[in-house]
Amino acid sequence: MEALTCPVVKGIAARLGVTLVPLPVGEHGLVPEAVREACSDAVYVQPTLHNPLGVTMPERRRQELAHVLNPLGINAVEDTVYAFLRDEVPLAAYAPERTVLVDSLSNRFSPGLTLGFLVASEGLAGRVASALRSGGWTAPGFTLVAATHWFEDGTVFSVRRRKRIDAAHKS
Numbered sequence: 001m002e003a004l005t006c007p008v009v010k011g012i013a014a015r016l017g018v019t020l021v022p023l024p025v026g027e028h029g030l031v032p033e034a035v036r037e038a039c040s041d042a043v044y045v046q047p048t049l050h051n052p053l054g055v056t057m058p059e060r061r062r063q064e065l066a067h068v069l070n071p072l073g074i075n076a077v078e079d080t081v082y083a084f085l086r087d088e089v090p091l092a093a094y095a096p097e098r099t100v101l102v103d104s105l106s107n108r109f110s111p112g113l114t115l116g117f118l119v120a121s122e123g124l125a126g127r128v129a130s131a132l133r134s135g136g137w138t139a140p141g142f143t144l145v146a147a148t149h150w151f152e153d154g155t156v157f158s159v160r161r162r163k164r165i166d167a168a169h170k171s
Contacts, residue, residue, distance in 0.1 A: 001044040002030050006051045006079070009044060025050075029057035032064040035074065042075040047091050049082035059089055066094030074098065075124065081107045084160045085167050097121045100128055105147055109159055115143045 001009065003022035013020050023034040023043070030045050045065070047057035057065075069076055076099045078091045083103070092099035104116040120128045139147075150156045 002046065002050065002053075004053060005044070005046070009079075025053065025055065027055070028061045029055050030061075030065065032061070032068045035065065036068045036072065040074060042077060043069075044077045044079065045091065046079045046082075048080060048086055048088045051082065056086060056088060057091075062089065062091045063094050065091060066098075069095045069098045075100065077102060084108045085164055092119065097123055100124055105156070108163075109147075109150070109156055113143060113147065115139050115147050 001020055001023065002025045004025065010020065021038050021040060023038060024031045029047055029050060030043070035043050045057075047062055047065075049056055065076075068074065076091060076095060078099050078101045080090060080101055080103045083090065084107075090099075090101055092101040099121075101119040102116065103118070105113045106115070118128065147156075
């Protein structure tokens, strides 16, 4: 993971018994060569609007990182909870078989809406589903029904548009 990262991730890793290895971050985000040198099975990365640094990895850096992941068989957990504020191609587009894309409606829509979702390749989906089931993680019924409705009627996309406008005015 990036040397500075969201504290929530550190707590999750501790609960799962995962040893975190801090990796250097440059002006363009996580340094791909550091991922290669870490000899890890997986890397957690926030390529768009990194928390707490606010750095967004340019497309070239995402491609470089994918070129490290693919041949070495390293999986990536791509945290995209702030990516709704920018139009960026996700790392998952460059390393789809190696990336689990994780997102949440909490930041995108409402802090109380504790509903996360992820996209994983067929090769990773079974392992991810098993991990989620073993943790007892499931969405509350109301939250799932409400979120589905808000996606279908365009409410989530309308809120995203307004938040992007607001973020552009404040930057």
